[in-house]
Amino acid sequence: MSIVITAFERSPDGGEGLARDTRVRWALEEAGLPYSVRTVSFQAMKEPAHVAIHPFGQIPTYEEGSLCLFETGAIVLHVAGKGPGLLPDDVDARARAIAWMFAAVNTVEPVILELVTVRLVEGDKPWAAERLPLVQDRIRHRLQALSTRLADVEWIDGAFSAGDLMLVSVLLRLRASGLLDEFPNLAAYVARGEARPAYQRAFAAQWATNNAPTSGQ
Numbered sequence: 528m529s530i531v532i533t534a535f536e537r538s539p540d541g542g543e544g545l546a547r548d549t550r551v552r553w554a555l556e557e558a559g560l561p562y563s564v565r566t567v568s569f570q571a572m573k574e575p576a577h578v579a580i581h582p583f584g585q586i587p588t589y590e591e592g593s594l595c596l597f598e599t600g601a602i603v604l605h606v607a608g609k610g611p612g613l614l615p616d617d618v619d620a621r622a623r624a625i626a627w628m629f630a631a632v633n634t635v636e637p638v639i640l641e642l643v644t645v646r647l648v649e650g651d652k653p654w655a656a657e658r659l660p661l662v663q664d665r666i667r668h669r670l671q672a673l674s675t676r677l678a679d680v681e682w683i684d685g686a687f688s689a690g691d692l693m694l695v696s697v698l699l700r701l702r703a704s705g706l707l708d709e710f711p712n713l714a715a716y717v718a719r720g721e722a723r724p725a726y727q728r729a730f731a732a733q734w735a736t737n738n739a740p741t742s743g744q
């Protein structure tokens with residue numbers, strides 16, 4: 528059954544890998560599953576055909592035969608169940624890897640998204656400058672806990688898993704802020720994730736999508 532995901536026609540980051548299709552591509556590459564990409568414009572994302580697949584009119588989505596999925600956590604979990612290397616066989620270790628996936632999207636990513644909100648959405652508000660350090664401190668609080676848990680091990684809980692894939696994917700959005708560099712073991716953890724051949728292939732593929740010449744160029 529062929530796998531089709533959706534991605535931005537042109538990501539606002541120009542292909543820096545920050546849009547969430549990158550984590551889905553990465554999981555598919557780790558699992559060795561071929562896939563194709565249907566790009567969607569911001570307008571098309573809000574039209575009925577796409578909303579039928581993604582109720583919030585966003586990317587990425589995942590289609591495989593009659594299965595349509597949205598939410599990157601759910602997509603990566605599904606992909607991890609299909610191929611080797613992303614979830615341990617041991618039942619307890621598997622449950623812990625899934626817990627880290629949830630931690631990534633439910634505990635770590637929300638505070639990081641607040642930074643995006645305060646900078647990009649609320650930047651012109653008179654209170655934005657006052658709110659920024661509060662948001663940065665909430666992020667540091669999470670990073671400190673993660674840094675302590677990671678200590679000097681390579682991956683968060685034994686062998687590389689979908690938990691690491693999701694954690695690295697949310698943490699790398701912090702690079703430009705400088706906050707990640709305050710925690711050298713986390714910066715090194717993200718670099719290890721990005722150095723994986725599967726990540727490199729995923730990054731290159733989304734870069735190519737975002738930098739393909741448009742008609743008329």
Ligand code: GTB
Nearest residue numbers: 538539540545546547584585586587597598599600
């Ligand atoms: N919780 C959902 C998931 O994990 O799948 C969130 C999906 C989501 O936020 N999708 C974004 C989207 O479709 C794209 S990834 N936004 C359009 C809309 O809501 O109308 C978020 C994103 C976008 C762009 C950058 N960037 O350019 O740096 C980074 C991240």
